Amino acid sequence: MVVTNICCVGAGYVGGPTCSVIAAKCPDIRVTVVDLSQQRIDAWNSDDFNLPIYEPGLKDVVKECRGRNLFFSTNIDEAINAADIIFISVNTPTKTYGLGKGRAPDLKYIEAAARRIANIATGNKIVVEKSTVPVKAAESIHRILFANTTNGVRFQVLSNPEFLAEGSAINDLMNPDRVLIGGEQSSSGLRAVEELSWVYEHWIPKEKIIKTNTWSSELSKLAANAFLAQRISSINAMSAVCEATGADVGEVAHAIGTDSRLGPKFLQASLGFGGSCFQKDVLNLVYLCEALNLPEVAAYWQQVIDMNDYQRRRFANKVIGCLFNTVTDKTITILGFAFKKNTGDTRESSSIYMCKYLMDEGARLHIYDPQVAQEQIIADLTHRDISEKSERGKFKMATTLETETEWEKVSKLVKIYNNPYEALEGAHAFVVCTEWDEFKELDYLRIYNSMLKPAFAFDGRRILDHDSLKNIGFHVETVGHKTTLKDFLPITP
Ligand code: NAD
Ligand code: UDX
Numbered sequence: 001m002v003v004t005n006i007c008c009v010g011a012g013y014v015g016g017p018t019c020s021v022i023a024a025k026c027p028d029i030r031v032t033v034v035d036l037s038q039q040r041i042d043a044w045n046s047d048d049f050n051l052p053i054y055e056p057g058l059k060d061v062v063k064e065c066r067g068r069n070l071f072f073s074t075n076i077d078e079a080i081n082a083a084d085i086i087f088i089s090v091n092t093p094t095k096t097y098g099l100g101k102g103r104a105p106d107l108k109y110i111e112a113a114a115r116r117i118a119n120i121a122t123g124n125k126i127v128v129e130k131s132t133v134p135v136k137a138a139e140s141i142h143r144i145l146f147a148n149t150t151n152g153v154r155f156q157v158l159s160n161p162e163f164l165a166e167g168s169a170i171n172d173l174m175n176p177d178r179v180l181i182g183g184e185q186s187s188s189g190l191r192a193v194e195e196l197s198w199v200y201e202h203w204i205p206k207e208k209i210i211k212t213n214t215w216s217s218e219l220s221k222l223a224a225n226a227f228l229a230q231r232i233s234s235i236n237a238m239s240a241v242c243e244a245t246g247a248d249v250g251e252v253a254h255a256i257g258t259d260s261r262l263g264p265k266f267l268q269a270s271l272g273f274g275g276s277c278f279q280k281d282v283l284n285l286v287y288l289c290e291a292l293n294l295p296e297v298a299a300y301w302q303q304v305i306d307m308n309d310y311q312r313r314r315f316a317n318k319v320i321g322c323l324f325n326t327v328t329d330k331t332i333t334i335l336g337f338a339f340k341k342n343t344g345d346t347r348e349s350s351s352i353y354m355c356k357y358l359m360d361e362g363a364r365l366h367i368y369d370p371q372v373a374q375e376q377i378i379a380d381l382t383h384r385d386i387s388e389k390s391e392r393g394k395f396k397m398a399t400t401l402e403t404e405t406e407w408e409k410v411s412k413l414v415k416i417y418n419n420p421y422e423a424l425e426g427a428h429a430f431v432v433c434t435e436w437d438e439f440k441e442l443d444y445l446r447i448y449n450s451m452l453k454p455a456f457a458f459d460g461r462r463i464l465d466h467d468s469l470k471n472i473g474f475h476v477e478t479v480g481h482k483t484t485l486k487d488f489l490p491i492t493p
Pocket of ligand 2: 266
């Protein structure tokens with residue numbers, strides 16, 4: 001097969017950027033990204049390139065390729081039929097109902113995509129599982145495809161998990177550490193692996209393309225995210241020890257990160273990791289281990305999530321404790337709502353939890369984020385999953401009444417701003433929840449003068465210049481550093 005046509009089902013954070021880069025690097029291949037959501041596709045096709053996701057560098061790539069060999073469409077059937085390779089990049093969120101609620105991944109979108117491919121395809125196809133799935137999901141896709149085709153169409157199902165991180169997706173896709181392709185260990189399976197590999201070889205050196213069996217590939221994706229999340233939980237666990245002892249977590253991270261066996265990355269203590277992947281994928285792994293009757297392994301990975309929940313709660317408690325154990329009717333400015341800088345994505349953002357904990361105590365919140373739209377913030381703070389979620393990720397039933405109350409609470413307590421200085425005026429405290437670079441550049445003397453005194457600065461990302469804040473007069477608290485009496489005195493050179 002000579003690959004001339006690729007279809008991607010799912011025009012989200014993965015499907016959109018991944019296929020834009022494939023189109024840019026493979027001008028000989030026509031790439032069509034399809035989605036059920038007309039609104040999303042319209043945004044990808046918008047004249048002013050007001051794309052549905054914010055990702056540095058993405059707009060330039062779309063500008064270069066859209067209409068040339070990159071297309072966005074809701075005509076799913078036509079795109080499937082024309083394609084040699086079909087990527088499935090649909091969402092696989094944690095289930096919010098039924099068996100495995102709150103832990104297992106919801107595979108209904110994957111299954112719907114597979115059934116549609118089976119019903120539509122009239123020629124042989126390579127179907128690529130790009131979404132993150134439990135081990136053996138490819139087998140289910142395979143069975144659905146085979147059970148539903150009548151006209152002799154042959155399918156090969158490959159696993160090709162995506163490792164991009166949001167905020168750096170274009171660079172991650174252009175220069176990946178590796179590409180992973182898993183396939184059936186048969187001659188036709190291995191041939192399909194080579195076909196997909198050929199696509200990536202347009203810009204990625206062959207030695208960076210790892211080829212494995214299907215199950216290793218599927219498990220490697222879950223393992224990679226579990227190891228990364230584990231590192232953050234490990235350094236966050238150390239941050240609690242630092243705060244109790246006087247050690248500084250930045251110094252500890254530097255000291256251990258210089259060991260070449262450990263390396264310096266992913267050792268930034270924070271108010272907890274967020275994002276659509278880490279929690280979902282670790283829970284996916286935990287659920288898988290339980291299903292495989294490996295309770296000790298499941299408990300081991302569950303602890304990564306428990307530590308993250310603990311860290312979020314612990315930092316919120318620190319804010320409340322420092323503000324004289326009551327934040328009722330106090331104004332607290334939340335700087336940053338996205339789950340990390342350089343994205344407008346708020347899924348599982350620790351900001352949401354910080355806001356929720358402070359609202360539960362009756363605090364008034366002024367929220368500023370340079371990328372997140374006001375409607376998104378309101379939707380997140382009133383979302384049933386958040387209002388339902390109790391401690392340690394366990395769900396309780398919410399009645400309609402409770403959800404309505406959540407709306408009232410949010411409209412009473414929350415104000416959203418487009419300007420950080422306005423958001424900070426008259427506040428008792430601010431909390432840095434996202435590590436946006438612009439927060440380092442704010443005029444903190446001006447901010448101090450506009451805030452109530454004592455003015456509290458809580459740096460949940462350890463990005464600010466704490467000495468200069470203290471010199472201005474702020475009471476500064478951060479993750480992984482014990483505040484002592486000396487911290488309240490101006491720094492003398
Ligand atoms: P997303 O929610 O941004 O996008 C998924 C899209 O699929 C949505 O636009 C939805 O409308 C569409 N869709 C769902 N069912 C469909 C169907 N049957 N036909 C057509 N379109 C359909 O999700 P995402 O963040 O792009 O994640 C996709 C997958 O990739 C998930 O499994 C995720 O775990 C994985 N992943 C995500 C990231 C990331 O950074 N977001 C990174 C690596 C892997
Ligand atoms: C992650 C993986 O990195 C990526 O490989 C995978 O494909 C998808 O999941 P993403 O969630 O987009 O990517 O961002 P990432 O940079 O991993 O950050 C996740 C969360 O951890 C963010 O909230 C971030 O702020 C936090 N984090 C990251 C820390 O708290 N400390 C760190 O040292 C690193």
